[in-house]
Amino acid sequence: MGSALPRLLPADGAAGPVSLAGHLARYGPPPVCPGRQQREQLIAEVGRAGLTGRGGAAYPTARKLTAVAAGHAPVVVANGTEGEPASTKDKVLMARSPQLVLDGAVLAAEMVGAREAVIVVHPAVRGVIDQAVAERARAGFDRVLIKVRTAAARFVAGQASAVVHWIERGVPAPIASPPRVSERGLRGAPTLVQNVETLAHLALIARYGAAWFRFLGTPAEPGSMLVTVLGAVREPAVLEIATGTPVAQAIEAAGGASAPLQALLLGGYFGDWVQAAVAMGRPFSSAGLADLGAGPGAGVIAALPAGACGLVQTARVVRYLAGESAGQCGPCRLGLDAIAGQVERLADGRVADPGLLRRWLGQVDGRGGCAHPSGVVRLVRSSLRIFDAELAQHAMGRCCGTAEVLPVPPGRSP
Numbered sequence: 001m002g003s004a005l006p007r008l009l010p011a012d013g014a015a016g017p018v019s020l021a022g023h024l025a026r027y028g029p030p031p032v033c034p035g036r037q038q039r040e041q042l043i044a045e046v047g048r049a050g051l052t053g054r055g056g057a058a059y060p061t062a063r064k065l066t067a068v069a070a071g072h073a074p075v076v077v078a079n080g081t082e083g084e085p086a087s088t089k090d091k092v093l094m095a096r097s098p099q100l101v102l103d104g105a106v107l108a109a110e111m112v113g114a115r116e117a118v119i120v121v122h123p124a125v126r127g128v129i130d131q132a133v134a135e136r137a138r139a140g141f142d143r144v145l146i147k148v149r150t151a152a153a154r155f156v157a158g159q160a161s162a163v164v165h166w167i168e169r170g171v172p173a174p175i176a177s178p179p180r181v182s183e184r185g186l187r188g189a190p191t192l193v194q195n196v197e198t199l200a201h202l203a204l205i206a207r208y209g210a211a212w213f214r215f216l217g218t219p220a221e222p223g224s225m226l227v228t229v230l231g232a233v234r235e236p237a238v239l240e241i242a243t244g245t246p247v248a249q250a251i252e253a254a255g256g257a258s259a260p261l262q263a264l265l266l267g268g269y270f271g272d273w274v275q276a277a278v279a280m281g282r283p284f285s286s287a288g289l290a291d292l293g294a295g296p297g298a299g300v301i302a303a304l305p306a307g308a309c310g311l312v313q314t315a316r317v318v319r320y321l322a323g324e325s326a327g328q329c330g331p332c333r334l335g336l337d338a339i340a341g342q343v344e345r346l347a348d349g350r351v352a353d354p355g356l357l358r359r360w361l362g363q364v365d366g367r368g369g370c371a372h373p374s375g376v377v378r379l380v381r382s383s384l385r386i387f388d389a390e391l392a393q394h395a396m397g398r399c400c401g402t403a404e405v406l407p408v409p410p411g412r413s414p
Contacts, residue, residue, distance in 0.1 A: 005216070006224075007216075008240055009226075014096065015096065017099075018096065018098075019099075019135065027207060030103045030106070030203060033111060039112075046065060049223070051205060051222075054225055054226070055158065055194075055197070061202065065112055068112045071182075073189050075185065075187070076114045077185075078118070079120055079195050080121040080151065081158040082122050083155045083156070083324075084269060085408060086230060086407060089197065089227065089238045090195070090197060093226060095124075098128050100200045102136060102146065104196075104201070104202045108199055115144055118149060118167060120163055151163075154324055161175045161185075161370070162326075168186060173326050175328075176369060201223060217244055218283070221286060224241060225240070229253070229254035230300075230301075230407075232261060232303040232305035233258055234257075239253050244285040247280050247282050259306065261276035262275070263310055264279045265304065265313075267294060267296055267299075268297045268298035268299075269379060270375030270376075271379065273385075274382075302406055309347070309402060310383060311347040312402050314343060314380065316406065318336075319340045321372070324372070326369075326370065328370070329367075331363075335364040339377075349397045349398075354384065361381060
């Protein structure tokens with residue numbers, strides 16, 4: 001297989017799932033790593049490739065593999081929860097290339113010495129994954145046990161500890177306190193929780209090697225990545241791009257802007273608003289966006305047209321996120337509800353205190369029982385920075401538009 005894109009998605013653009021036979025015809029069979037030496041060699045190759053997690057945190061994959069492999073009776077969990085409403089990349093990957101994801105889960109299990117891989121998938125693609133697993137079973141293809149679980153329909157459910165708790169207890173409760181799931185996770189065993197896109201890349205690195213993977217991307221952030229481009233673009237889509245591709249090029253690949261743009265939300269609902277004129281020329285990579293305070297995050301580029309109000313969009317998202325609280329701590333359960341109310345007042349033009357809001361943001365940031373409160377704080381802070389001119393307009397009862405651009409599911413009470 002060459003290094004041209006797409007690597008992960010069907011080359012013919014087919015929307016349906018690729019069969020096992022079609023998968024093997026394109027990629028060839030995955031390697032087998034039954035012995036310790038082979039496992040260590042593959043982990044080292046993943047390290048040389050520079051693969052990092054594609055679920056948002058961008059943690060080096062080889063470090064996770066090494067940590068879990070050092071434990072007793074480890075387990076692998078493929079995380080296809082994708083509770084982020086603005087992202088569809090994982091659902092598209094599993095719907096079109098399920099066998100590549102399963103290859104990655106099985107290979108990861110072999111690398112760490114696990115006998116079991118649990119695939120946690122969004123309800124929209126559960127049937128596709130079940131069929132793909134059954135096809136592999138009929139062919140006697142896998143060397144580890146594969147189990148499939150439907151993911152919880154919650155924003156917080158994609159955090160690694162929440163995925164483990166969902167499998168064990170049916171409660172997607174994330175926690176930030178030690179131990180990490182890589183030390184003690186599912187059933188108390190060391191557990192590798194890895195995003196499904198990351199596992200798909202792992203399956204290709206195992207086949208073609210680190211040099212092939214690094215042919216695309218940047219030296220510091222090699223490879224390709226899946227990106228959801230939505231909002232004010234003519235052809236919203238999930239695209240596979242080389243890491244470091246200019247943001248403007250990704251917008252053009254989605255048909256171009258459908259209206260003049262004022263801002264982009266980069267990284268998803270735990271991401272950052274950036275002025276469109278500033279963001280367009282930047283590489284879509286951690287290094288390329290760092291000085292803007294932004295990053296690729298969950299692989300989202302949401303385009304906000306000039307005729308929509310960034311404060312209104314932010315208020316809708318923050319109210320939704322407040323309702324998605326796991327309810328485990330005061331900063332999340334009480335703080336986010338108060339913050340959402342203050343952002344709504346700013347967006348509605350009612351009497352509000354931006355200074356009070358900023359103080360609340362500081363009191364919540366970094367003090368939650370999981371990453372949820374801090375993610376919300378990041379989004380709100382960027383909105384206050386980018387849409388500061390609109391704050392004055394709203395105080396005078398003027399708003400540039402209330403059209404709903406960002407997808408927001410029905411919320412829950414905090």
